[in-house]
Amino acid sequence: MDMRVNIAGVxxxxxxxxxxxxxxxxxxxxxxxxxxxxxxxxxxxxxNVPWAxxxxxxxxxxxxxxMNAIGLQNPxxxxxxxxxxxxxxxxxxxxxVNVCGHAPEEYLAVVERLADQPIDMxxxxxxxxxxxxxxLAFGQDAHHVEELTAQIKKIAKQPVIxxxxxxxxxxxxxxxxxxxxxxxxxxxxxxxxxxxxDINRKTFALANKTGGVSGPIVKPIAVRMVYQVAQAVxxxxxxxxxxxCAEDAIEFILAGASAVSVxxxxxxxxxxxxxxxxxxxxxxxxxxxxxxKDMVGIVK
Amino acid sequence: MSExxxxxxxxxxxxxxxxxxxxxxxxxxxIAADAKPGQFVSLYTNDRSKILPRPISLCxxxxxxxxxxxxxxxxxxxxxxxxxxxxxxxxTIPVLGPLGNGFSVEKAEGKNVFLMGGGIGVPPxxxxxxxxxCEKKQIVAGYRDCHTFLREEFEAAGILYIATEDGSVGTxxxxxxxxxxxxxxxxxxxxxxPTPMLRAIKNYAEENGIECYISLEERMACGIGAxxxxxxxxxxxxxxxxxHNKRICKDGPVFLSxxxxx
Numbered sequence: 001m002d003m004r005v006n007i008a009g010v011x012x013x014x015x016x017x018x019x020x021x022x023x024x025x026x027x028x029x030x031x032x033x034x035x036x037x038x039x040x041x042x043x044x045x046x047x048n049v050p051w052a053x054x055x056x057x058x059x060x061x062x063x064x065x066x067m068n069a070i071g072l073q074n075p076x077x078x079x080x081x082x083x084x085x086x087x088x089x090x091x092x093x094x095x096x097v098n099v100c101g102h103a104p105e106e107y108l109a110v111v112e113r114l115a116d117q118p119i120d121m122x123x124x125x126x127x128x129x130x131x132x133x134x135x136l137a138f139g140q141d142a143h144h145v146e147e148l149t150a151q152i153k154k155i156a157k158q159p160v161i162x163x164x165x166x167x168x169x170x171x172x173x174x175x176x177x178x179x180x181x182x183x184x185x186x187x188x189x190x191x192x193x194x195x196x197x198d199i200n201r202k203t204f205a206l207a208n209k210t211g212g213v214s215g216p217i218v219k220p221i222a223v224r225m226v227y228q229v230a231q232a233v234x235x236x237x238x239x240x241x242x243x244x245c246a247e248d249a250i251e252f253i254l255a256g257a258s259a260v261s262v263x264x265x266x267x268x269x270x271x272x273x274x275x276x277x278x279x280x281x282x283x284x285x286x287x288x289x290x291x292x293k294d295m296v297g298i299v300k
Numbered sequence: 301m302s303e304x305x306x307x308x309x310x311x312x313x314x315x316x317x318x319x320x321x322x323x324x325x326x327x328x329x330x331i332a333a334d335a336k337p338g339q340f341v342s343l344y345t346n347d348r349s350k351i352l353p354r355p356i357s358l359c360x361x362x363x364x365x366x367x368x369x370x371x372x373x374x375x376x377x378x379x380x381x382x383x384x385x386x387x388x389x390x391x392t393i394p395v396l397g398p399l400g401n402g403f404s405v406e407k408a409e410g411k412n413v414f415l416m417g418g419g420i421g422v423p424p425x426x427x428x429x430x431x432x433x434c435e436k437k438q439i440v441a442g443y444r445d446c447h448t449f450l451r452e453e454f455e456a457a458g459i460l461y462i463a464t465e466d467g468s469v470g471t472x473x474x475x476x477x478x479x480x481x482x483x484x485x486x487x488x489x490x491x492x493x494p495t496p497m498l499r500a501i502k503n504y505a506e507e508n509g510i511e512c513y514i515s516l517e518e519r520m521a522c523g524i525g526a527x528x529x530x531x532x533x534x535x536x537x538x539x540x541x542x543x544h545n546k547r548i549c550k551d552g553p554v555f556l557s558x559x560x561x562x
Contacts, residue, residue, distance in 0.1 A: 022527065023526060024525070024526035024527075028525045028550070029526060031303065031304040032304050050542050051543070052541075052543040052544070052545055053531070053541075053545065056531060056532075057518065057519040058529045059352075059519050059521045059527070059529040059530075061350060061351070061352045064351070065351065070529060073541050073545060074541055075540065076542065079542055215351050216351070264351060266526075267351065267522045267527065268351045269306060269344075270396070270522075271305055271306070
């Protein structure tokens with residue numbers, strides 16, 4: 001059984017990584033998960049300087065999922081390079097660094113800083129709904145995405161994954177923009193913007209008013225978008241959105257994802273990623289697939 | 301490397317001990333052996349529409365028998381805690397823990413102590429009171445009404461003062477009113493309860509120069525320090541992000557009162 005997948009020239013031992021922000025930089029989960037068994041670790045977003053994030057409450061549960069508005073709290077690229085990358089280097093897995101910023105210069109500063117770092121790929125977060133600096137507009141406009149992707153590609157020394165927002169009319173346009181700008185891959189979906197009202201406190205459940213909805217409740221939307229993007233572009237797709245078990249992951253792969261990210265489910269069971277890896281292998285055995293590659297996008 | 305995991309624990313007993321307050325003992329494999337007062341566990345519901353763990357503080361730790369006592373409030377019909385309250389002896393539940401830092405019991409040695417709990421912040425004070433060796437153990441418990449759960453256990457563990465919001469038992473008012481009414485004083489304070497209560501205790505401790513440890517709560521997601529949901533403003537830069545945001549689930553829930561802004 002060949003579990004390996006090749007994403008933009010980087011070979012992962014299996015198609016399973018984690019969704020940025022749900023796994024820290026691995027350190028907090030290392031007690032619960034053998035990180036060597038993951039195809040890749042995708043880190044929490046990192047900016048050029050430390051970000052303090054949003055006020056609390058930052059999370060709320062909703063039926064079949066949750067909402068978050070953490071606001072991309074992060075230690076900044078310097079401490080990240082000094083502490084988090086060396087931590088992950090102890091493991092036999094691929095390292096994908098998620099990059100965030102308020103403006104193109106901030107993204108570029110991080111990408112530049114990563115040039116000499118021993119990481120395997122970078123994922124550009126142009127889609128976080130929880131930072132009020134207007135930069136979500138990048139992720140919602142195909143031309144801006146193309147332009148930013150091209151600027152990043154000019155200086156990036158590792159393959160670039162553009163992470164797409166579902167909060168758009170037609171996600172295929174955005175994906176095509178990323179491809180035109182030279183993206184090596186796309187990942188989708190980030191969270192869907194939502195709102196919850198606390199009727200007892202008579203105010204918003206989240207201090208940020210709105211937050212990103214994730215978890216099983218978003219899965220059908222995510223599968224649909226992965227399928228649509230798979231028909232629209234020729235670069236690999238990392239699929240995510242509500243994956244809680246191997247069966248969910250397989251849906252994404254059959255719809256066109258070359259790899260998958262497990263996100264919110266890590267909060268329900270810190271070792272869920274390993275169950276997903278094992279479950280994909282069991283499905284392949286049962287269904288006569290010799291390689292993960294043979295399953296990608298076969299549902300047309 | 302990855303030696304910790306969710307344990308499937310068996311319910312030993314479950315009973316209602318007040319209006320919406322439940323007392324549950326669970327049998328654990330490893331959790332009880334490692335647990336300290338002031339720590340908590342994450343409980344997971346079996347209802348797949350509810351994905352986040354519920355953090356529940358430890359009320360008592362029976363290391364010898366590997367058991368934990370959890371006392372919690374049901375927060376409404378159809379909630380996760382409602383589901384927990386329906387579990388019966390022999391049923392099972394996934395549990396992760398022990399989590400958080402817990403109280404430093406040793407700091408109380410030879411001192412005159414306040415152990416203060418309010419509402420559903422009362423239970424975690426019990427194990428602390430049982431383990432504490434100090435000069436004078438003054439337990440101040442604040443309740444809504446005459447449902448003074450765990451009262452006998454507290455009376456066995458130290459000198460108990462009670463405050464009730466409706467005045468049905470002890471001092472009418474809150475734990476601070478009970479201190480004033482009884483003319484009490486202390487060299488060190490340990491407290492757990494709602495934020496307004498902790499804020500009052502923090503101010504009192506700072507005005508009087510008393511060392512004070514408070515156990516905070518906030519909406520959590522992962523419970524293990526990864527998601528950065530449950531942060532509080534801290535004086536020192538936090539180890540994770542370097543931005544004065546300590547994680548309540550991982551760096552806390554117990555903090556030196558002068559260290560945090562609440």
